[in-house]
Amino acid sequence: MRIGTWNLRLCPTSTSETGRAISAWLDDQKADLWLLTEVHRDWHPRGGSIAVSPPRSFDPEAPKRWAGIETRLPLTPVPAAGDHPGEEGLALARVEVDGRQVLIACSVLPWKGAGEYWHGLPEGQIQQFAFVLDHHVERIRAERRDDEPLVWGGDFNQPLRRPIHGGTVTGMEALLAALDSLGLTALTADADHLKGLMRSIDHIAVSRHFTGDPAKTHLPLRTNGKDLSDHAAYTADVVLT
Template sequence: MRIGTWNLKLCPSRDWPRGRSIADWLDTQHADLWMLTEVHPDWDPGRMAVSPPRSHDAEQPKRWAGIRTELPLTELPADSSDPGEEGLVLARVELDGTSVLVACSVLPWKGCGPYWHGLPDGQYAQFRSVLDHHVARITAARHPGEPVVWGGDMNQELTPPLWAGTNDGAVTLRAAFEYLGLTTLTQGLAHLNGQSHSIDHLAVSTGLLTERVEVHRPQVDRKDLSDHAAYTADVVLPRT
């Protein structure tokens, strides 16, 4: 199963010129499962699950997180009672008769308050409150022994140098992956800016075998298609 995550920047429509270029590049990767962030909800009708409307522009067709897949997909209902829900989409996919729980997240960044209502004050407090909610939702939705794939724009490096996140955030995010029994595939990979490690992550259950992890910087006419790199990995479910 080829998986990937990419922040598409500003929720483009596939009908826009940049959106068409993004869609063309995504097709070149032949991924079975994309965890896309800053995504238009109609990016790929029938093969997409998306997070709830964003609190600061709820009437706009924009979402923080989306799961796009060629695999059989069942979207899991959102829990609208927590402000962290707008940054999360959960779904279950079927791979060779095995269900896999998939989560795509966007976590708070410095100065996100005007764009994400209902969060506490302070960068780390905001980050921690949403992360805790996402971990709780993944834990509650997971079937016993079910493999998990979690990706998205976490807005937090896992190791220094830190450009976007905090030291406390790095410790807490690593602990969250460990708590869920996940191996992080993107730790130590580069951010698009070339000055820090990735703040976008792919993490999979330790029972999933990883064959290849790659960093991509898609461009058109020598211009980056997004302000984030894209990350892909090939993973295998061990035979049981």
């Protein structure tokens, strides 16, 4: 299966000029599963299904969401649990791959200054990152069934390698520990960031049930040559073994 992740920037609608260009590019990649961030609640999955995270606290009536899972595989959304502030940055679902259930998690984790757009977070960049990261790990762990394959990705706002711009070394170490605790391998660890100043902050990580090569970096462009988003997109081909 081919897995992709991409931050669509500012949650465009499917019917906007940007949304139509994004949809066309997504379809060209022929991915089985997309972990989309900054996505619209009513994003059209073009023959597939989509599950999105709960409303955002700073604009709760708006249809914009932090995270979404789009796929043409059979999909069963996992409902949000409780009122923890971290819930708004997490979409959970199961997909069926060759008759086997796979748990899928798509996350957005806090960035520097996230508190302005994400209510209920503690003070401080490191504290905010850890607060949401720990909640997402616990939600994934609580939902995951015995020996269930797992895919976790999205916009983690944190590279897994130095140099680090925007994130923190503490955040990098915490994220690496979280991936390890879930038995995941990040296929994006050495992928490039859009601007080439550091490694990717968007990630695709898979459990030992999958084999696959490192993720590929894509720089989707508009017809005028400008970037479609302020993030690169990433795809990885994996096999469920």
